[in-house]
Amino acid sequence: MVDLRTHYMGLVLDNPLIIASSGLTGNPEGAGKAAAAGAGAVVLKSLFEEQILAELGKETEGVDLDAHPEAEAFMSRTAWEEGSDAYLSLVRDSKLRVGKTPLIASINCVGSGNWASFASQIERAGADALELNIAYMPDSPSISSKTIEDRVFSTVKEVRNSTKLPIEVKLGSHYSSLPYLAAHISKIGANALVLFNRFYRLDIDIDRMKLTRAQPMSDGNEYYDSLRWTAILFQRAGIELCGATGIHSATTMAKFILAGASAVQICSALYKGGWKTIGMMLDDLRSLMETQGFSSVDSMQGRLSAQSRGRLDEYMRFQYIKALTGIS
Numbered sequence: 001m002v003d004l005r006t007h008y009m010g011l012v013l014d015n016p017l018i019i020a021s022s023g024l025t026g027n028p029e030g031a032g033k034a035a036a037a038g039a040g041a042v043v044l045k046s047l048f049e050e051q052i053l054a055e056l057g058k059e060t061e062g063v064d065l066d067a068h069p070e071a072e073a074f075m076s077r078t079a080w081e082e083g084s085d086a087y088l089s090l091v092r093d094s095k096l097r098v099g100k101t102p103l104i105a106s107i108n109c110v111g112s113g114n115w116a117s118f119a120s121q122i123e124r125a126g127a128d129a130l131e132l133n134i135a136y137m138p139d140s141p142s143i144s145s146k147t148i149e150d151r152v153f154s155t156v157k158e159v160r161n162s163t164k165l166p167i168e169v170k171l172g173s174h175y176s177s178l179p180y181l182a183a184h185i186s187k188i189g190a191n192a193l194v195l196f197n198r199f200y201r202l203d204i205d206i207d208r209m210k211l212t213r214a215q216p217m218s219d220g221n222e223y224y225d226s227l228r229w230t231a232i233l234f235q236r237a238g239i240e241l242c243g244a245t246g247i248h249s250a251t252t253m254a255k256f257i258l259a260g261a262s263a264v265q266i267c268s269a270l271y272k273g274g275w276k277t278i279g280m281m282l283d284d285l286r287s288l289m290e291t292q293g294f295s296s297v298d299s300m301q302g303r304l305s306a307q308s309r310g311r312l313d314e315y316m317r318f319q320y321i322k323a324l325t326g327i328s
């Protein structure tokens with residue numbers, strides 16, 4: 001009998017399949033359905049830091065929505081105006097629906113500030129953990145990478161000062177030194193890193209000479225970047241890892257566990273296949289583990305990470321050189 005349990009941020013999950021933040025988990029019914037379908041944990045739809053500031057009586061007119069790469073894509077104006085009280089009800093009501101399945105609240109933010117204290121209210125509302133989707137999009141040549149990283153650090157620090165909840169930080173992949181960033185956010189109180197967020201994508205419609213929205217859902221080939229960084233960071237940055245983006249099958253989920261992830265998040269696969277996808281992926285993961293002779297997630301985790309192979313270069317430049325020199 002394969003043991004799918006995994007340890008993640010001090011929580012024991014029944015399995016490593018976490019439902020990512022999206023409209024599917026934007027109401028208690030959705031959160032309940034995810035748990036009933038067998039998810040290891042559920043991340044609620046994000047609340048935006050500006051929604052919290054609005055509740056605190058701060059001016060939000062003129063808030064730069066463009067600073068949030070996801071704002072227009074993920075939130076209708078109505079949801080935006082619902083504010084943080086509605087979010088606390090979402091946490092409370094979802095908690096009642098998910099039973100023993102861990103519930104992770106989510107805040108989408110671009111900086112630090114007063115809103116960070118809201119984390120304590122999320123804790124009191126019954127969330128088991130908090131995801132910080134730090135989604136700052138630098139748009140000025142005068143902002144250095146250090147300034148951006150410092151923004152990430154001050155956000156994590158302020159939220160950590162406000163809550164004892166486990167914190168997972170969900171980031172995009174465009175940072176100069178992910179190993180440093182990962183190690184430092186761990187030092188200042190983050191428990192896990194979610195690699196990576198998939199931002200709103202733009203495209204150009206040539207016929208109409210207009211900007212358009214690119215495909216909002218991932219496909220099953222988009223996981224390579226996340227997989228590589230999971231393997232590189234495992235046990236080297238002092239932080240637990242959760243794979244994300246492009247995970248559409250048990251095979252890909254297994255690859256992330258072998259690379260070192262404690263868990264993975266899925267979103268597009270659910271939009272495409274419905275709630276039954278969860279049970280199917282878990283059944284497939286069990287059979288795959290049996291075939292490969294793994295009795296538990298623990299025994300499988302990190303078996304093909306850079307650390308375990310002692311060959312960091314295989315995941316770095318050497319691999320690239322080998323690939324290129326192999327092409328005639």
Ligand SMILES: Cc1cc2nc3c(=O)[nH]c(=O)nc-3n(C[C@H](O)[C@H](O)[C@H](O)COP(=O)(O)O)c2cc1C
Pocket residue numbers: 020021022023045046073074106108133170196197198216217218219244245246247265266267268269
């Ligand atoms: C319709 C939709 C809504 C989303 N809303 C949120 C959100 O509110 N907060 C967040 O952190 N991520 C949000 N995401 C991103 C997903 O959580 C996930 O990180 C991304 O889709 C990549 O995973 P996937 O390849 O499994 O889809 C959303 C994605 C989609 C497609």
